[in-house]
Amino acid sequence: MLVPGFTITLIGLVVGITAGVVLQHGPAARSIAGGLVGAWAGFAAGTAIGWLVDSVLLDGYYAVMLGHALAVLGALGFVTKPMRSLSDIRS
Numbered sequence: 001m002l003v004p005g006f007t008i009t010l011i012g013l014v015v016g017i018t019a020g021v022v023l024q025h026g027p028a029a030r031s032i033a034g035g036l037v038g039a040w041a042g043f044a045a046g047t048a049i050g051w052l053v054d055s056v057l058l059d060g061y062y063a064v065m066l067g068h069a070l071a072v073l074g075a076l077g078f079v080t081k082p083m084r085s086l087s088d089i090r091s
Contacts, residue, residue: 043074
């Protein structure tokens with residue numbers, strides 16, 4: 001779990017910094033935290049799906065690939081989620 005721990009954290013940081021801070025999708029701390037949370041949530045979902053596929057196909061390849069692919073999508077989903085302010089809710 002050491003290598004996925006490093007790569008998923010790196011994916012979350014890179015997506016949080018590039019999509020959130022550079023493209024200005026929100027405050028830096030929120031973007032980086034969202035990138036980390038989204039990457040780990042996406043990795044968990046992708047790995048669970050991959051384990052099911054691997055058990056059917058008797059292969060060990062899909063859990064890692066789907067986990068990392070959904071980590072990127074999960075991080076992007078959490079970072080680029082539109083922020084609503086109280087003024088938007090009240091009007």
